[in-house]
Structures are given as C-alpha cells and as structure tokens.
Amino acid sequence: MLSYLINGISLGSVYAIIALGYTMVYGIAKMLNFAHGDVIMIGGYMAFCSSSYLGWPPIICVLFSIVVCTVLGIIIEKLAYKPLRAASSLAVLITAIGVSYFLQNAALLIWSSNPKAFPNLINLPSLQIGGTQISAVALITIAACIVIMIVLTLFTNKTKMGKAMRAVSEDKGAAQLMGINVNGTISLTFAIGSGLAAIAGVLLCTAYPTLMPTTGAMPGIKAFTAAVFGGIGSIPGAMIGGILLGIIEIFAKAYISTQLSDAIVFAVLIIVLIVKPTGLLGKKIAEKV
Amino acid sequence: MKMISKKSLNGFINYGIIIVLFIIFQSLLSTKHLSSSLSGQLVPICAYVVMALSLNLVVGFSGELSLGHAGFMSIGAFAGVIASTALSGSVTSGGFRLLIAIIVGAIFAALAGVVIGIPVLRLRGDYLAIVTLAFGEIIKNVMNCMYIGVDSNGLHFSIQDANSMGMEPTGTIIVNGPMGALGIKKLSTFLAGTILILITLFIIQNLVNSRSGRAIAGIRDNRIAAEACGIQITKYKLMAFVVSAALAGSAGALYALNYSTVVPKKFDFNTSILVLVFVVLGGIGNLRGSIIAAIVLTVLPELLREFQDYRMLVYAIVLIVVMIVTNNEKASAFIKGIFNKKSKEVA
Numbered sequence: 001m002l003s004y005l006i007n008g009i010s011l012g013s014v015y016a017i018i019a020l021g022y023t024m025v026y027g028i029a030k031m032l033n034f035a036h037g038d039v040i041m042i043g044g045y046m047a048f049c050s051s052s053y054l055g056w057p058p059i060i061c062v063l064f065s066i067v068v069c070t071v072l073g074i075i076i077e078k079l080a081y082k083p084l085r086a087a088s089s090l091a092v093l094i095t096a097i098g099v100s101y102f103l104q105n106a107a108l109l110i111w112s113s114n115p116k117a118f119p120n121l122i123n124l125p126s127l128q129i130g131g132t133q134i135s136a137v138a139l140i141t142i143a144a145c146i147v148i149m150i151v152l153t154l155f156t157n158k159t160k161m162g163k164a165m166r167a168v169s170e171d172k173g174a175a176q177l178m179g180i181n182v183n184g185t186i187s188l189t190f191a192i193g194s195g196l197a198a199i200a201g202v203l204l205c206t207a208y209p210t211l212m213p214t215t216g217a218m219p220g221i222k223a224f225t226a227a228v229f230g231g232i233g234s235i236p237g238a239m240i241g242g243i244l245l246g247i248i249e250i251f252a253k254a255y256i257s258t259q260l261s262d263a264i265v266f267a268v269l270i271i272v273l274i275v276k277p278t279g280l281l282g283k284k285i286a287e288k289v
Numbered sequence: 290m291k292m293i294s295k296k297s298l299n300g301f302i303n304y305g306i307i308i309v310l311f312i313i314f315q316s317l318l319s320t321k322h323l324s325s326s327l328s329g330q331l332v333p334i335c336a337y338v339v340m341a342l343s344l345n346l347v348v349g350f351s352g353e354l355s356l357g358h359a360g361f362m363s364i365g366a367f368a369g370v371i372a373s374t375a376l377s378g379s380v381t382s383g384g385f386r387l388l389i390a391i392i393v394g395a396i397f398a399a400l401a402g403v404v405i406g407i408p409v410l411r412l413r414g415d416y417l418a419i420v421t422l423a424f425g426e427i428i429k430n431v432m433n434c435m436y437i438g439v440d441s442n443g444l445h446f447s448i449q450d451a452n453s454m455g456m457e458p459t460g461t462i463i464v465n466g467p468m469g470a471l472g473i474k475k476l477s478t479f480l481a482g483t484i485l486i487l488i489t490l491f492i493i494q495n496l497v498n499s500r501s502g503r504a505i506a507g508i509r510d511n512r513i514a515a516e517a518c519g520i521q522i523t524k525y526k527l528m529a530f531v532v533s534a535a536l537a538g539s540a541g542a543l544y545a546l547n548y549s550t551v552v553p554k555k556f557d558f559n560t561s562i563l564v565l566v567f568v569v570l571g572g573i574g575n576l577r578g579s580i581i582a583a584i585v586l587t588v589l590p591e592l593l594r595e596f597q598d599y600r601m602l603v604y605a606i607v608l609i610v611v612m613i614v615t616n617n618e619k620a621s622a623f624i625k626g627i628f629n630k631k632s633k634e635v636a
Contacts, residue, residue, distance in 0.1 A: 087616035098608035266423035
C-alpha cells in the first residue's frame with residue numbers, strides 16, 4: 001500500500017514537472033505546446049548519449065541534457081511559434097504538431113526505432129522504511145519535484161523576471177507599454193519549460209529504462225491532462241494535478257486493471273472537469289456581456 | 290428562370306469535384322496507370338475525406354476543437370465489422386452488408402456522440418479539447434480489452450480474454466482484444482467510398498444551410514447573443530456533434546471493411562490529429578478545402594517515397610512552413626512579392 005503510494009507520488013512528480021512546462025507556456029503564450037512531450041524524449045536521448053557513448057559522469061549528463069533542451073526550446077519558439085504570435089490558436093496548435101512530428105522523425109533517423117536501454121544514472125541503494133522498500137530513484141524524483149516547485153514559485157513571485165512573466169501572461173499589450181521585453185520573456189518561459197522537460201526526461205527514463213522516439217508522447221499527453229486537471233496556467237495546480245494523476249494511475253494499475261488504467265485516469269479527469277470546468281485550481285473565467 | 294443561389298451553386302461544385310475525381314481515378318485504375326500503393330489508398334482516402342468533412346462540422350461550423358475524433362471512427366469501425374461478420378450468414382449480398390455495416394457504425398458512433406457530447410459541450414475552449422482527447426483515449430483503451438465473438442446463440446462479450454466469452458467451439462472471434470478485429474471480409478469499394486462522400490457532403494451542406502445550421506453558426510460567433518435570441522445552445526451544439534460523430538462512424542466502418550485486420554491502436558490520438566490537420570490546412574469551415582487537403586495530404590507521403598526515410602521529416606517541415614506562410618503577414622507578403630515580380634517579368 002505504502003509502496004504503491006510512493007510509486008504513485010514518484011510517477012506523479014514526473015508528470016508534475018512536465019505539466020509545469022505545459023502550464024507555464026500556456027499561461028504566457030496561450031498555446032498548447034504539443035511538442036513538449038518530444039522535448040522530453042530529446043532530453044532522454046541526450047542523457048543517454050552523453051552517458052553511454054561519451055562516458056560522462058551522471059551529473060554532467062543531466063546538465064548537458066538540460067542545456068541542449070533549453071537551447072532547443074528557444075530555437076523552436078523562435079523559428080516555429082514566434083512568426084505565429086498573431087495567428088489563431090488552431091494554427092499554432094497545428095504548427096506545434098508539426099514540430100512534434102519533426103522531432104519524432106528526426107530522432108527516428110538519428111537513433112533508429114530500436115529501443116535503447118537507458119543507463120542507470122542514479123546508483124544508490126534503496127531505502128527500507130517499516131518493511132517496505134523504496135527505490136532511491138523514486139525518492140530523488142520526489143525531491144527534485146519539490147525543489148523545482150519551490151524554486152519556480154520563488155522565481156515567479158519574487159524576481160523581476162518572474163514578475164515580468166506574470167505581467168505578460170496577464171496582458172501582453174500593457175506589459176509591453178510598461179517596458180517589458182515581451183519576446184524575451186516568452187523565450188525565457190520556453191527555455192525554463194524545456195529545461196524542466198529535460199529533467200523530466202532523465203527521471204522518466206531512469207524509472208522506465210527504455211528509450212524510443214515515441215517515449216515522450218504518452219507521458220506528454222498525460223502531463224498535459226494533469227495540467228488541465230489542476231487548472232491550466234496555474235503552477236501549484238500543475239503540481240497537484242500531476243501528483244494526483246500519478247497516484248490514480250498507479251492505484252488503478254494495482255487494484256483495478258493494468259490494461260484499463262489509462263482509461264480510468266482519463267475518466268477521472270473528465271469527472272473533475274464536469275464538476276469544476278476550469279480544473280482544480282483554475283481561475284473562474286468572468287464573461288463580459 | 291429560377292436563380293440558383295451562390296451557396297447551393299457552391300454545393301453543386303463540391304459534388305461535381307467528387308464525381309470528376311472519381312471518374313479520373315477510376316479510369317486511371319482500370320487502365321492500370323495507378324501505382325499499386327496508390328490504388329490501395331483509394332478507400333482510405335475516401336474514409337479520411339469523410340472524417341475531415343465531419344470534423345469540419347464540429348471545428349468549423351460549431352467552433353469547438355475536438356481532439357478525439359478518431360474515437361468515433363474506432364467505434365464505427367468495430368461496430369461495422371461486428372455487424373458485417375455477424376450477418377455474413379444471413380445477408381449474402383456484399384454491397385448490402387456494407388450498407389448495413391456503415392449504418393450500424395454510424396448509429397453506434399452517434400450514440401457515443403450523445404453520451405460524450407452531453408458532458409463535453411458544457412465545457413469551453415481548451416478544456417473541451419482536452420476532454421475530447423480524453424474520451425478518444427478511453428475509447429482506444431476500452432477497445433483494446435474488448436473480446437467479442439459470435440456463434441449460433443448470438444453475440445458474446447468479454448473484457449478478460451477470448452476464452453471467457455463462453456462461446457460454442459464453432460463460434461468465431463470477431464474482436465480479439467489488442468489484436469483487433471481479425472478475418473474481416475473486404476467489402477469496401479472505391480465506388481462505395483465515393484457515394485459515402487457524396488452523402489456526407491449532402492448531409493453537411495444541407496445542415497449548414499438550414500435554420501439549424503444558422504443557429505449553430507450563430508452560437509459559434511456569439512454564444513450570448515444567440516442565447517438571447519432564444520436559441521437552445523445545448524440542443525444545437527449536440528446536433529452538430531452527434532451528426533459529426535455519426536459520419537465519422539460511417540467512415541470508420543468503410544475504413545475497417547477495406548482491410549482484413551484492424552487494430553484498436555490504429556484509431557489513436559495521432560489519427561485524430563491527422564484529421565484535424567486536414568481540416569485546418571484545408572481551411573476551417575471550408576468543405577472543399579477539407580476534401581482537397583485530405584486527398585493531397587494522404588497522397589503526399591506516397592509521392593515523397595523517393596525521399597524514403599526523410600519523407601515524414603519533409604512532411605513535418607511542409608506542415609510548419611505552410612502554417613507559417615498562411616498565417617504570418619510578413620511571410621505571406623514576401624511570397625506574394627515573389628509571385629508579383631515573376632508575373633511582372635512575364636508581362
């Protein structure tokens with residue numbers, strides 16, 4: 001029971017970190033970034049390559065993967081999304097899907113479709129608490145999630161850049177008039193989101209060590225529903241949504257049915273949205289008549 | 290002389306395009322000028338055209354983003370296959386059985402549309418999109434653990450495995466969990482597909498140009514104003530959603546009966562997205578655009594065959610570039626500038 005709970009929180013933490021990327025980008029650019037899941041996959045491959053082919057120490061591998069994904073995030077934003085700032089949200093959505101296809105197929109060309117065995121970057125013994133074994137990976141994932149949550153909250157609430165970010169997500173035009181560099185702020189958001197995706201990629205692949213070009217797709221969709229679950233655009237919401245989703249998934253797998261676990265996760269999401277149409281922590285949208 | 294309105298003229302042009310395309314492809318097919326891979330694609334193209342048209346009804350005319358349209362296709366496909374296999378003894382005519390399968394597929398998908406539409410249409414914008422996505426995934430997931438068989442006592446269902454259905458040994462398994470539907474008799478023809486497209490066009494064009502269609506478009510353009518005019522929002526939204534689901538179901542039945550096996554995984558999120566790409570690239574709310582985009586984008590990967598490994602990469606780049614060119618003022622002005630220069634040089 002306890003081990004299921006820990007596993008659920010650990011999986012949920014990965015979803016939460018991915019969902020943070022979704023929710024921040026949505027908050028500021030008002031777009032569903034479908035390529036986010038594939039940035040996770042790239043992050044995983046980067047850590048895999050630097051560790052397996054170059055033999056770098058684990059910490060350097062993780063940092064390398066974060067740097068590559070951050071740069072990738074900025075490039076994607078500049079090339080694909082920036083020209084569409086004024087376009088309809090559907091056009092941006094389709095472009096994001098195009099980017100997602102591109103990343104997946106590029107990965108397919110570079111690394112082929114054969115699954116790669118992800119190296120164990122976290123080599124620590126598992127912990128014993130009252131007869132239940134808890135793997136170090138799970139604990140590190142949860143710890144990473146908490147640290148990221150605290151740092152991000154402090155960043156958006158206390159720093160000037162965080163303030164600019166909140167201002168841009170509230171009203172782009174007004175923010176620009178106040179002298180905020182809107183494009184720079186949006187790029188920064190993408191950079192942070194993609195960096196988080198890299199961390200999530202490494203954690204995900206350490207927990208489930210098979211790496212394929214489609215690795216990021218399903219966690220991406222689930223993290224996206226987690227972001228919606230908690231109320232999209234809200235950072236604590238993404239966190240709570242992600243962790244709840246992870247717990248529900250693990251418990252559904254353990255007690256109901258392995259095959260139907262995804263269906264159960266999505267069914268819970270639908271019920272939540274029917275009761276609270278803007279998610280758990282979402283803002284109520286006031287409507288002008 | 291009676292004047293034909295511009296709208297109905299537009300509609301007739303659409304029928305004309307489909308019929309002309311059918312004649313062209315059919316003559317190419319009979320004179321063996323069509324490559325084997327392309328002639329195998331004819332029925333799927335028809336199914337995708339119907340899917341794109343039906344999704345356009347929701348995205349274009351009702352203004353709701355649906356990311357789970359493949360779910361309806363899946364329900365239609367499996368309902369159609371079950372109907373066709375179960376009736377293979379009693380209805381001998383293949384064409385008639387295909388008709389029944391398509392109707393059964395449409396009915397079941399429409400029922401799913403009602404069940405899904407009632408909660409979904411309460412939501413708005415991206416939340417609605419995500420719930421349709423969730424429903425699509427649920428349908429795929431549930432289909433993945435469905436076991437359905439038929440024997441002389443009728444249909445048997447199970448969600449555990451094929452043996453727990455309790456069938457007679459002579460019974461046949463129609464849907465075998467993740468393996469999907471096996472041993473399907475191929476019934477779909479290019480002609481049937483074309484007729485289905487024409488029927489779909491007829492239904493959608495008549496719906497859009499009717500009083501109900503204007504109500505649907507009114508809700509899309511301004512929900513509050515429409516409500517103030519006494520239009521029942523839920524009723525009309527649900528109408529568009531259910532009609533669209535039924536058409537998607539019929540497309541699914543057509544699609545499934547073109548192959549000998551169909552797996553539930555085929556109708557996943559990627560298929561929903563693929564159809565959405567047809568709709569958006571063809572122009573939201575533009576039926577002719579949907580038809581052309583569905584045909585071109587299904588044929589394009591075939592034409593890119595010489596790039597081999599790179600073809601999906603090229604497809605992705607084409608997608609991004611087209612979206613940027615058509616939606617960015619600077620880029621479209623740049624392209625127009627190039628073409629203007631050329632036409633001046635010619636002159």
